[in-house]
Amino acid sequence: MSAYDSLQPAAVWKLFAEIDRIPRASGAESAVMAMLEKRAKASGHKTKRDRTGNLLISVPAAKGREQAPATVLQGHVDMVCEKNASSNHDFKKDPIVPRVNGEWVVADGTTLGADNAIGVSMAIAAAEDPSVAHGPIEILLTVDEERGLTGAQNVEPGFFTAKRLINLDSEDDTSITIGCAGMQETLISLEAARSALPKGWTAREVFVTGLKGGHSGLEIHTNRGNAIRILARGLLAAGGGLRLAHLEGGNKRNAIPREARAVIAVAAKGLAALEKAAGAEVARIRAEELAGIDDGVEIRFSPASPKDAWSAAESARALALLAALPHGLLAMSQTVEDLVESSTNLAVVSTARRALQVCCTSRSSVNSSLEQLAVQHRSIAQLAGASCRQGPRTPGWKPDPGSALLKLVREQYAKTFGREPEVRGVHAGLECGTLKDRMPGLDAISFGPDIHGAHSPDERVKIASVERVYVLLKAVLGAL
Numbered sequence: 001m002s003a004y005d006s007l008q009p010a011a012v013w014k015l016f017a018e019i020d021r022i023p024r025a026s027g028a029e030s031a032v033m034a035m036l037e038k039r040a041k042a043s044g045h046k047t048k049r050d051r052t053g054n055l056l057i058s059v060p061a062a063k064g065r066e067q068a069p070a071t072v073l074q075g076h077v078d079m080v081c082e083k084n085a086s087s088n089h090d091f092k093k094d095p096i097v098p099r100v101n102g103e104w105v106v107a108d109g110t111t112l113g114a115d116n117a118i119g120v121s122m123a124i125a126a127a128e129d130p131s132v133a134h135g136p137i138e139i140l141l142t143v144d145e146e147r148g149l150t151g152a153q154n155v156e157p158g159f160f161t162a163k164r165l166i167n168l169d170s171e172d173d174t175s176i177t178i179g180c181a182g183m184q185e186t187l188i189s190l191e192a193a194r195s196a197l198p199k200g201w202t203a204r205e206v207f208v209t210g211l212k213g214g215h216s217g218l219e220i221h222t223n224r225g226n227a228i229r230i231l232a233r234g235l236l237a238a239g240g241g242l243r244l245a246h247l248e249g250g251n252k253r254n255a256i257p258r259e260a261r262a263v264i265a266v267a268a269k270g271l272a273a274l275e276k277a278a279g280a281e282v283a284r285i286r287a288e289e290l291a292g293i294d295d296g297v298e299i300r301f302s303p304a305s306p307k308d309a310w311s312a313a314e315s316a317r318a319l320a321l322l323a324a325l326p327h328g329l330l331a332m333s334q335t336v337e338d339l340v341e342s343s344t345n346l347a348v349v350s351t352a353r354r355a356l357q358v359c360c361t362s363r364s365s366v367n368s369s370l371e372q373l374a375v376q377h378r379s380i381a382q383l384a385g386a387s388c389r390q391g392p393r394t395p396g397w398k399p400d401p402g403s404a405l406l407k408l409v410r411e412q413y414a415k416t417f418g419r420e421p422e423v424r425g426v427h428a429g430l431e432c433g434t435l436k437d438r439m440p441g442l443d444a445i446s447f448g449p450d451i452h453g454a455h456s457p458d459e460r461v462k463i464a465s466v467e468r469v470y471v472l473l474k475a476v477l478g479a480l
Contacts, residue, residue: 003098003105007463009470011125012118019077019117021095026078026147028092029053033077036124036141043128052154057139059127068135070162071480073123074431075169076145076152079113080252080455085209085259087457104452104460114461115454116145119168122466126473134477138162145169145431146254146455148185149394152431155438163441164405166476167432170448171218173465173472176409177446179336179399179425180433181217181363184370185253186377188358190321190386192314194245196307203245203265204275205304206231208282210296213258213456216345217363217428220256221329225294227260228349230285232322234299235262237281238274242266244315244356245306250348253361254429255455257347263304264315275301318356321384322349325360326376333365333425336399340427342369344377356386363427365396397433397444399425405443412475417468421447447472 004013024032033055040047046058061068081091087109089097097108106112120141127137138160142151170177197203208231212224228249235242242264249260266274282299290297310318327346333339342364349358360377364370374390381388400406406423413421432444449465452458 003100008467009125011129012121012466012470015121015124016117019121020098020113023092023094024078024113025081025091026144029077029143033141033143036077050154050156050159052151053143054151054155054159055141056160057124057141059137059139061136062133065133065135068480069164070136070138071477072138072140072160072162072165073127074140074142074165074167074435075116075119075123076142076431077117077120078144078146079115079117080111080146080255082213082252082255082456083110084457100463101460103464104462106460107457110457111455112459112461114451114459115171116169118451118461118466119448122470122473123168126470126477129474132474132477135480137477142431146252148253149429149431149434152434153394155435157438163443165432165435165442165444166473167430167444167446168448168473169430170426170446171451171454173447173449173469175422175424175447176406176413177426177430178401178403178406178423179365180397180430181365181427182367182370182396182433183394183429184362184374185391186360186362186374187389188321188360188377188381188386190318190356190384191354192310192318192356193354194308194310197243197265197309200268201265202268202271203263203304203306204271204301206235206262206264206278207300208234208260208297210298211258212294212296212458213256214453215428215455216254216256216347216361217343218426218454220343220345220427221340223293223328224256225285225290225297226327226346227257228322228346229327230282230297231260231262232319233285234278234281235264236319236323238277240316241270241312242274242315243309243312244318245309246351247318247356248350252455253347253359254345255347256345258456260349263306265306265309317384321356321380321386322346322358324380324384325358331369336425339365339425341365342373343427344373363429365425365427367396394429395433395437397430397436403443403445405445408479409445409447409476412479413472416472416475
């Protein structure tokens with residue numbers, strides 16, 4: 001018996017359950033795509049794949065609607081794979097374990113994958129619903145969205161024919177999204193030589209845990225703690241002299257780091273002072289900066305036994321780099337109410353044998369601001385003596401309040417719910433921006449059900465909201 005058996009709309013939850021049984025990390029979507037393609041063909045629909053792995057399912061028009069213009073329904077099949085430290089879940093082979101928790105569907109210690117499988121499920125279910133008198137539909141299912149919109153960036157011209165697109169990857173059913181931020185990734189590498197530890201030194205493994213994390217675009221404005229930054233600040237507060245053997249934190253470019261870990265060495269006589277100073281700094285951050293926001297953060301120490309480490313000077317340089325790199329909300333839009341304009345996320349840090357490697361992701365709806373953030377990251381890397389590599393920027397999606405598709409969706413929303421939707425931009429890299437850039441003249445909007453805690457084990461989707469959005473989607477398809 002599935003956790004979804006009693007939920008409505010049944011067709012949506014049934015397909016969502018099928019998808020959630022298949023591992024589908026970014027870059028590993030072949031199995032779920034094969035299932036969806038096989039299912040589409042069994043239903044008599046034409047399908048095609050491109051070189052990147054994106055899938056297009058062509059659903060013919062309902063009787064009498066054959067002459068209507070085609071519409072694309074779009075979503076991505078990959079998911080962010082995050083779990084609690086106590087979870088033994090293996091995202092390479094284990095199915096997601098869902099459960100109903102009051103008004104919500106959640107997973108057991110992992111991300112749920114409602115972002116964006118619930119949107120994919122609604123698109124397919126609505127296109128196949130015999131009660132909807134829809135025109136021709138092209139369902140575009142993309143791969144590798146979560147690591148940088150790779151699937152959308154490689155959709156080939158002519159892969160679909162429609163000139164209007166409904167993206168189902170938004171996470172608030174009170175709004176319609178008509179714009180998004182562009183994004184820039186920065187990769188910094190700081191090289192450092194290692195040497196054996198002197199006699200009389202001792203080592204500790206240092207953990208920063210208990211933070212909420214979350215989506216680095218949609219939740220960056222909440223000022224939640226960044227485990228990498230807090231770990232660096234705690235160790236810097238202990239003063240000089242420590243040596244780094246290992247440092248890691250975060251594991252997704254678009255998630256606020258929830259946990260970080262370091263292995264450090266120090267002269268035995270200085271260990272107690274180091275633990276006291278680092279603990280006091282984290283306590284101060286919790287009380288003064290994260291109170292009522294993210295105050296579950298804690299730092300703890302356990303014995304370690306590294307064979308070697310970076311020098312004290314190189315360790316201090318690495319910690320200073322992490323402390324200097326910007327993180328968090330940087331600017332709010334002056335034209336769209338409550339829209340984050342610019343932000344950056346100190347996302348991932350790891351240590352190779354001879355280098356500290358850092359990944360930062362910056363977002364802005366203003367291209368010049370995004371360019372300045374790229375310059376700022378390069379400059380900090382240069383000052384630290386580190387190398388810096390930056391990938392291509394993903395384009396933003398400039399809002400078009402005069403969109404014909406927006407007008408129709410707003411009308412159907414008001415008819416369906418008896419109220420007007422909020423029309424907004426979003427501080428995240430929706431695929432609409434990339435697809436519009438690749439397909440000039442494409443009219444696009446995005447909407448979706450209430451999803452909270454995306455990209456973290458707290459991810460949950462509201463059951464009633466899924467039904468509401470499905471009703472809206474059917475009404476829109478019938479009116480197009």
